[in-house]
Amino acid sequence: MTHLKITGMTCDSCAVHVKDALEKVPGVRSAVVSYPKGTAQIAAEPGTSPDALTGAVAGLGYRAMLAEAPPAEKRGSLLDKAFGWLGRGEKSAGEGCGLRIAVIGSGGAAMAAALKAVEQGAEVTLIERGTIGGTCVNVGCVPSKIMIRAAHIAHLRRASPFDGGIQATPPAILRERLLAQQQGRVDELRHAKYEGILASTPAITVLRGEACFQNGHTLSVRLAEGGEREVAFDxxxxxxxxxxxxxxxxxxxxxxxxxxxxxxxxxxLPKRLAVIGSSVVAVELAQAFARLGSQVTILARSTLFFREDPAIGEAVTAAFRVEDITVLEHTQASQVAYANGEFVLTTGHGEIRADQLLIATGRAPNTRELALEAAGVTVNAQGAIVIDNGMRTTAQHIYAAGDCTDQPQFVYVAAAAGTRAAINMTGGDAALDLSAVPAVVFTDPQVATVGYSEAEAHHDGIETDSRLLTLDNVPRALANFDTRGFIKLVAEAGSDRLIGVQAVAPEAGELIQTAALAIRARMTVQELADHLFPYLTMVEGLKLAAQTFAKDVTQLSCCAG
Structure with missing residues (x-):
């Protein structure tokens, strides 16, 4: 009797598929496969190849390895033969094993997971209490970037480095029309990428309502149209x-x-806008409203981007002040009042008055209404669900992905996590590597980072060697007559391996992925410096910054290798 240890099976029907595949291997007389135990017992002719057995299992997408026989087993017993004969009479339950998966949410993580789970053969029930599509397409990435782009166009019509030769014309801002254009594109993308896909995928059932856990295998859904429904899941x-x-x-x-x-x-568009916050949402919207005509004041309890390399906050603050955006550092509101259409903010530096107040102090996970304790799911002090790199929570069979977890709050991280969660829920073994996650803030100039800052590296006990290249050394920036910002490379001392990049530049978001790939490839700064970069591009600044580890780039000719 040959014994295999099998991983990846998710239900009894999977075991039936494995049994059928094993019994098709030449020399195999019978096979007994157990999903709960993750094992297979195979009666085979002498000389049957073990590689053929493990290969048959691998062909179904599972993993198999030879295992020792259980101590109590009597080889060749009548009981073994009986199990083999009984197993031959079982029928396949169809592809995908009929696994029941519940997905709570419909944003990037939820959609990626639902579609991958269906691809793996599962039946999915997707539950959404609000608008299909989640944050990014409806109230996050898409509408904000449309507004930011419109504001950028308005700014260029008002002022640019080429006003000496191109007459500037102050624009008339029709906010209602811009908003209609913005919402039209949001609706279009939501239907194309979410609603339409769900409607055309029969294996996904959509429930509109609010879900909470009854236990580790059952959800109660308060339906939007009234009433409740229980959803049982594997x-x-x-x-x-x-x-x-x-x-x-x-x-x-x-x-x-x-x-x-x-x-x-x-x-x-308020005449006077006060913004409380100092990070991504605060600075992006502050600049957009300023460029569309509002007088903007930012209240930062520390400095802008205080969690990042200090050079980032300094560069963005300088750029904002040039555009007459008031940045009040180390300023907090101790009281807010509103009367006669005016906000009054009391601070340690006096009163600030505004027609509108924007609160942009971060985002909190949507976990409080889920009754997670009923399922044994643990959250951290901020209410974020604690997961491992396979997206598993502290409860068996329950996974989490996206902004409700303790992972970075980026939609591309959420989607990648959702896909991997689905793989793992259907028997796979996928992990999410967050060691080189690129991030972009869509201000002007943009902020882009990946990997370690100097402070983060030192916190982790890594000695560093760093260089900062100002953009007046980058030919593309000179040709654009816009040298605001810098590119900074962080290398591991001794090995010179690139471990981090921070950039403030008009097109920083377009160069940071190259930096991420270089970090993932474990390149040294010299290897980066030796690569060919097209001239004139902003990404060439990475090469130039890498060259500063060994050369004075001010003494190089254009595009010098």
Missing amino acids: RCLIATGASPAVPPIPGLKDTPYWTSNEALASNI
Whole structure:
């Protein structure tokens, strides 16, 4: 009797498929396969190839290895033969094993997981309490980048480095029309990438309502049209995203403040806009509103981008002040009041008055209404679900992905996590490597980072060697007459291996992926410096920055290798 240890099976029907495949191997008389035990017992003719047995299992997408026989087994017993004869009479249950997967949410992580699970043969029930598509397409990435782009065009018509030869014309901003254009594209993408796909995928059942756990294998869904429904599952993915966090400032909750959701959907451009926040959403929307005509004041409790390399915050702050955006560093509102259409913010530096107030102090995971304790799912102090690199929670058979977890809050991370969660829920073994995640902030100049900053490396005990190249050394920036910003490379001391890049540049988002690939490939700065980069491009700045580790680039000719 030959014994195999099999991983990847997710149900009894999977075991039937494995049994059928094994019994087709020449020399195999019978096979007994157990899904709960993850084993196969094979009665075969002498000389039957073990590689043929493991190969037959691998051909189905599972993993198999030879295992020792259980101590109590009596080889060749009548009981073994009986099991083999009985097993021959079982019939296949069809592709995909009929695994029931519940997905809570419909954003990037949820959709990626649902589609991958269906591809793996599962039946999916997707539950959404709000608008299909989640944050990114509806109230996040897509509408914000449309607004930012429109504001950029307005800014260029008002002022550019070429105004000496191209007459500037202050634009008339028709916010209602811009908003209609923005919302039209949002609706188009939501239908094409979410609603239409769900409607055309029969293996996905969509329930509109709010889900919470009854236990580790059952959800209760309060349906939007009324009533409740129980959803039993073999596996579940939590992908409920996050919502704008609101700080407990006295008086704030009694005012008509904006979060990013209201700011992006408003057809009004306030004359005076105050922004509380100092990171991605705060700075992106602050600059967009300023370029569309608002007088903007940012209140930062520390500095802009205080968690990043200090050079980033300094460069963005300088660029904002040139555009008459007021940046108040080390400033917090201790009280907010609203009367007669005006906000009054009390700070340690006096009162700030504005027609509208935008709160952009981060996003909080949407986990409080899920009754996670009923399923044994653990969250951290911020309410984010704790997961491993396979997206498994602390509860068996329950996974999580996206902004509701303790992973970086980027939609591309969420989608990648959702795909890997689905692979693992259907018997695979996939992990998400977050060692080189590129990030972009769509200000002007843009901010882009990947890997370690110097401070992060030192925190982890890594000695560094770093270089910062200002953009007045980059030919593309000189040709654009726009040398705002820098490119900084962080290398591991001794090995000179590139471990981090920070950039502030008008097209920083277009160069950071090259940096991410270089880090993932474990390149040294010299190897990066030796590569060919097209001239004139902003990404050539990476090569030039790498060359500064060994040369004075101010003494090089153009495109010098």
